[in-house]
Each structure stands twice: as structure tokens, then as C-alpha cells.
Amino acid sequence: MKQLGIAAILALAVSAAAYGDVLVLTQPVINALTPIDSVPSSTQLTGVFNGSELEALNNLRLIALSQGSVDLGVQLRAIRALPQYCQAPCATHDAHVALETIAATPRYRDARRGSDLLVLRAAIEALGVLRIPGDVVLLLSQLDHPSRDLRAATAHALRDLGNTQAIPALRARYQQEQVQQVRIAISDALRVLGQPIQ
């Protein structure tokens, strides 16, 4: 296992270029983005990026958009960490744009299973946390996704988003939803949005 761990780290220690920036994954960055039982805080992440919020944001964005050149576990945590760096006006902020990009990337948007589906779920979860009302359209497009886990995650994101425009679509989906896990997620979203199921 020790050998496995070291091999994995070597695999992660790559540079990726995007947006003209160079991504360098140092050991502390990898450690910060692979905790087992906690979610890395912005304080922790900024700390491993030399105390610079800007550097942290840029690197997290690059990792989030890395499309396979970075270990998936690292990428997932980076995506999920982006909302912590979104500053007003968040809708046009780099962190939000990166999440929108991931959700719209065909590789992820059309994923039906496997790790790409996890990336999409991470982006959807993160978009919900940002509570940008305009994201309702993007999220609603995933409410009929073939994956029950993705549908449930979308319902939770719509709940967190807090935009009542989602109510008709949530109700409609509820009427045809067969999976109890998703029905519960939708009814929870409707409850939070203040609308009883009819």
C-alpha cells in the first residue's frame, strides 16, 4: 500500500497547461486535495498555495478543468472547493465559470457512469452551493439524467440554489420518478422551496 501511494503521487506530479498557466502539483497540494474524511477548507488550500488566494483559485481552476491529466480524486476535491473562492459578483467570477464549463463539457455532460459522472456530480453540487439564481436552467437540464445519483444530486442542488423557478420542473419530475431515493430528494427540494407536492 505504501508503494501504491507513492506511485499514485508520482502519477499526480504532472504539469498541466491551460489558459496559458502552468499547474504544478506539489506534495502539500496533493495532500490537501486528498483527505479521506474531511473537506479541505479555503484556509487549508490557500495555505498550501503560499498563502495566496489568487494562486489557490487559479490552480484549483486548472485542476478542476484538467480533463484527465490530473488524478481524479484531486480533481473532484478541487471542483468542490471552487465555491469557497467565488467572490461577488460570483456569476461572472472565474470559479463559477469553471464550474459552468465542466457542467457543459460533453465528456462530463453526457457521462452515464464511471468517473466522468462523478466530475459532473461534483460540479452540480458546487453550483448549488453558489446559489446563483441563473444556474437554474443549467441544473434543470440534468433533472432527467439517466443516473439516479445525478438526479438526486441535481434535486439537492436545486434545493440549495433556492430559485423557485425550479418548482414546476421538480413537480413534474416527481410525478414520473420511480426511484425512491430521488423522490425523497425532490420532495426535500420542494419542501425547502416552500411548495408542497401536489
Add this chain to the structure above:
Amino acid sequence: MRASPFPTLLTALALAGCPGGAGGIGDPCSTQGDCSSSYQCVANVCTSRCQRAPECGDGYACDPDGMCRLATGQAGDACTSEVECAPGLSCQLDNTVDSSGSLLASCTEQNIGRPASAACHVDAECRNGTCALGQCVDLCDQTRDCGSGNSCMGIPLVHTPQQENDGVVFSGCLPSFGSVVWTIPVLGPATEILLPVPAGARSATVVFSVDDVAQTVGAARVFAPSDSIVPSYTKPCTPGPGLCDELTAVDQYFSQRLRHRPEPGQSVLQIPSSGSTPLETGAYRVRVSSFRPNGTAGSAIPHVTAIMKMDTAVILDLHFYFLDLDAHPCQSSFAEQRLESASAKASSYFQTDYLGELQRIFAGGGISLGATTYEDVTNHPDLDGLAVDRAGALLSLGAHATGINVFFVRTLAPVGLQAFGPNPGPAGLGGTRQSGVIVGVDTLCYRSWPQLARLTAHEIARYIGLYHNVELEVGQHPTWRDPIDDSDDSLANLMFFSELGGIELSAGQRAILTKSAVLR
């Protein structure tokens, strides 16, 4: 207090006359010389020599030669052991001390009550007049005075409400093995309780809970028996405006000799946290409290359960629970089957790649895997994909008190969280909102079964009482590490916080593991 094993049958045999010579078991006798040298003559019958006094019946002692000796202590006579008092009497504490500070006891009429080892809340419920650690206890001088499976050991006197002389240690019979579990009454939202730690205990676990999960609960302060002024533990400050900052709170958490943090709904105090602060015999003074989110005193009255582990152990039972994992996006990792109890029992990926790796990891800690059980949880669709703030609802389904309940859920939210469990967990207690660990199966979309085994082992070890060997920020905050002296900062350690860590354990870490009530 003890029913005699030599009643009517022995009397009848005695009347039949003595065979003379080397009598065997059951032969009548009138003197010791009538029985074979390996037997004794009791109530005119040759019988096996005793190993423990209870084998001789009420009012007898078992001497070093294995002979039952009728006790002669009469009502009012001073005594130190149950075996000194004549039949019908029991040796009961007088709740007074002599000039040397030792508790005095005397032969007293037995109570109408429960026998030794039966559950109790107060002394009066016990036939022999002493209730300790939630069970009726016989006073003793040596282990031979105690029933099989029990040892004579120092036990601190404790009453609720507290009385004079509480904390003074007397000698009583308690189990030599396994765990002793009992509830400690708490009279208000913030109360001092005494936790009696007997001499034979290897670890003590205290589980605090409140019904209102909006309030946190736990210890505000803990004084070990040897602490005079400075407590072994003081609750870290609560971060917030006008209170303290986050860094100060975390610093305070890591600086304690005993590691503990009150948590919403339920928390656990486990002693020892490390070899450098060993468990002490005596009464720990624990200030128990519920707290509001801003750290001020709460209104909920805590429930307190204590678990005393009486031996070291090396066998870990694992109880696996499978939520509905049908049509899982990572199904290629389980042979395109549905992962459930039946497939887990029969598949090589689970039995070899996962359980085999778990076995290998814990073998490095000197622990063997014992029984494994498998159960499907099909009637909780609300928990199939789990947001971590609902972990308590799932872990409450963890019915097994010994071993670890391991739950496999479809997904854990937030994404990236791979496993979750209490640190430490309520070892020896099932059915609580912290009774187990949770593993997200979505990790198998990008990690192997052996890697899943490593992170499961990490989480189990946290439940048992180990902490991260170092935290991420240890470079800036050198105290942010585990309290164990011989564990280093290595990424190769099982307790390294990252999923890319190794499986090594130091001797100090292994010692903590084997003292846990999780093991048998």
C-alpha cells in the same frame, strides 16, 4: 449471598456412611482423610477441591489448598472480603474510613436483592450491598474470593449524588475480560459526575448524548485522579465573534492531555488518548454539559454511558451493511453485479481484494479479523446517497456493540469525502448516532478495492481511538498531530490523513488499538 452447591444431595450421601480410604467424588466422608488427596470433604461428601470461593457456597472461603472453609464472621464483625462472613451475612462497606484512609466494612445481614454481577443502580439493590460500575460487586481480598471470570481489584467508591469518601478505593470482584457497560445518572444540563476506573481497566470510554441534536454535548472539564489543580482536559473555546478565533480553538484542542471535543447530539471521551497519559485507577471527575452553538450552557440533560474495557484484545469483528447499490455508476468495479450482502460474501473483489487487504493492514497492528456479518439495508432510500450531515441517522442502524459497523452507501456528499465516522467512536455501544463508519462506494470509480480497504482501515482506526498522525497544517502548527510519542509525520502511516498514505502503525498506536472495547 451465594446459593450453596452442596445442599440436600450431600446430606443424603453423608447419612449413607463413609467408605474409608481414598474416597472419590460423591463418596461420603467424615474427615478429610476419607477422601482422595485431590478431593476435599465438605458436608460429609468428597468433592472437588475449590478454585474460587463461590464454588463452596455462601459463607465459605476457598483456601490456598483448595479447601472450602466455613466463614465465622458474625453480624457487626469487621471484614474485608465477602468470604469472611458467615452464611446469611455479607461484607458491606460502612462508608467510613480508618486512620489510614481505607474504607471499613463489616458483616451485615444480606439484603433482599440481586446477586453478584447482576445489574444495579444503587447499593441497596444488591444482596451484598455494593453496587459499582452498574453491577453488584462482592468485596474481596484476593481473586480466589471472586467467581470464575472475575478478578479482585481496586474499585473507587462512587455514589450519585456524590458522598463523602467517594473516590476512595476498595477491593471488589469485577470481570477480568470483556467490557463493563453502565449508565451514569446526570441530574442537570451541566453536572459533575464521577467516573470510577477500576485497577483492571485498560481503557475507559464515556459516551455523552442529548436528544436535541441542535445542542452539542460532551465534557467541559476532566480531572484525572492524580490531577489536583490543572485538569487533564478543558473544553476548547468556541470560535465566533467575541469568543475566540478558529486557530485558538484548534490549538486548544490539540494541547489537551486528553483529546475530546463536544459534538452535536453525541460525543465520546476515550481514555487513554496516548501512552504518555495512561488510564489511572480512581475516580475521574468529569464536568458533563450540553452546550448551545455559541458555547454557552445548553438546556438538554445529557445521557452518559460508560464502557470499561477490562482486557486487551486482538480480534476485530466487522459488520457490513449495504444500502441500495443497484445500478451504481462504479459497477464495473464489482463485476457489473449489484453490490449487496450476497455478492459481497461470494465475490473475490470483496473477499480477497478488500477483506484480504483489510486483514493485511490490521495484521500490521497485531489485530486479526474475526467474524464478518453482512446485511442489506433496503428500507432506507433516504440514506442511499448520504449527505454527511445525515450520518447520525444511518449510523444509528449499526446494531453491533462489539466490532465495527461498516456502511456502504452509494455516494457521500460533499463529493470527495470518501469515508466518515466518529473520532473516537462509542466503542462497545451499538445503536447510537455514532455506531459505525460510512464508506462511499463512488470512490470505486477512481480507486481500487485495496485502496478502499486502506481508507476503511483508516476510518476504523479513528473510530477505535487513533488520530491523524499529523494534520495538514503541522508545518505552521507543530502541535497539530496525534498525542502518541512514537508516531512520526510519515505519509506511510495508516493514520496519515490523505487517501494516498500507507499502512504502518507505531508501537504506541498499536497499544491504543488493542485496548479498545471494539475488539474482543
